[in-house]
Amino acid sequence: MQRTQALSLLARAEPALLQRFVDRHQQQVPEYRIVQPAEIGLMMVRGRIGGCGQPFNFGEVTVSRCTVLMRTGELGRGVRLGRNKPVAFHLALLDALLQIDFWQRLIYSQLLQALQESHDAERQQASRKADETRVEFMTMVRGE
Amino acid sequence: MAFAAEGLYQSGFENPVEQSQQCYRYLLEGFSRPGRWASLGAINTPTSISSSLWTILLTLCDVETPVWLSPAMIAADDPERHPLTTAIKFYTASPIVEIASQAQFALLTSADADLLKGLAIGTPEYPDRSATCLVDLSLGTAANTGAMLHLACSGPGFADIRTVSLPGLSSAWLPAMQENRQLFPLGLDFIFCRQEEFLVIPRSTSLEAVKCTSQ
Helix, strand or coil: CCCHHHHHHHCCCCCCHHHHHHCCCCCCCCCCEEEEEEEEEEEEECCCCCHHCCCEEEEEEEEEEEEEECCCCEEEEEEEECCHHHHHHHHHHHHHHHCCHHHHHHHHHHHHHHHHHHHHHHHHHHHHHHHHCCCCCCCCCCCC | CCCCCCHHHHHCCCHHHHHHHHHHHHHHHHHCCCCCCEECCCCCCCCCCHHHHHHHHHHCCCCCEEECCCHHHHHCCCCCCCCCHHHHHHCCCEEECCCHHHHCCCEEEECCCCHHCCEECCCCCCCEEEEEEECCCCCCCCCCCCCEEEEEEEECCCCCEEEEEECCCCCCCCHHHHHHCCCCCCCEEEEEEEECEEEEECCCCCCECCCCCCC
């Protein structure tokens, strides 16, 4: 799984889920330091009409972010929509741990797999719902 | 055992809101009353650059301000520490540009007088699209030679002619900065940094050489 994919799943996950994982492994987590304490700020979201027009400033969103550094040099960044400092810290820690092989396997089997599955199921359900309301257009061929 | 790469990550503001607001206030003061040294207080720096320069970078730069480093600035990196560009990207997320004319902030050393011509001076419609030069007087070949540039400054923000002494600058800077004055309302603004102190010479300041016999 790509780092961006993993982070995208984690950033949408239920905060309690991440909290539980970090709490459960508190003892084993290698030594780390918080280099940017969790903070709340605004981030400009930019958009493009139709995905290809000129970029414009869409509006600002609230984000929480945090950065941790492992003793071995891995840098973890946590960013999440909304005002929630603890979850930003948990995301940063998980991002750093994901760069260590042992932890990557652990996080994958205990967190990411389930998240991926529920994410896929949600998507499927949404597209099924959309499919039910599909309108078929028919065109009559005009004879000359 | 020390943390890997720790020094790099200990150079931010301890109190980002207050420290950047304070620095911004000093800069406003500096631009409205040019030619005066002001101290920004000590702060950890990621490399051997002056702490005032680093404070100003942290205050003014963000995702929307391209930064350019002169070759001498890059050469001044301490090989045992992280490159300055890494630190700028980590703390400010500013894009580091290769082409000088694209920069909104140009980081220069005292040896870079001849590089001013390559920087953006703005356009008549948008004179604000010009570069701001952050010159580190304690870096560069002329820095420790005892060279001193004396300038007689006048213009907006000066009640009378005021003599400003810039240590570490060679005389090559005077014609370059005088030419810059001729471009007004276009042109570059200068922030000279030396350890914790900085001094502003905006594009509006007229400069003359000072015949100085002492020193």
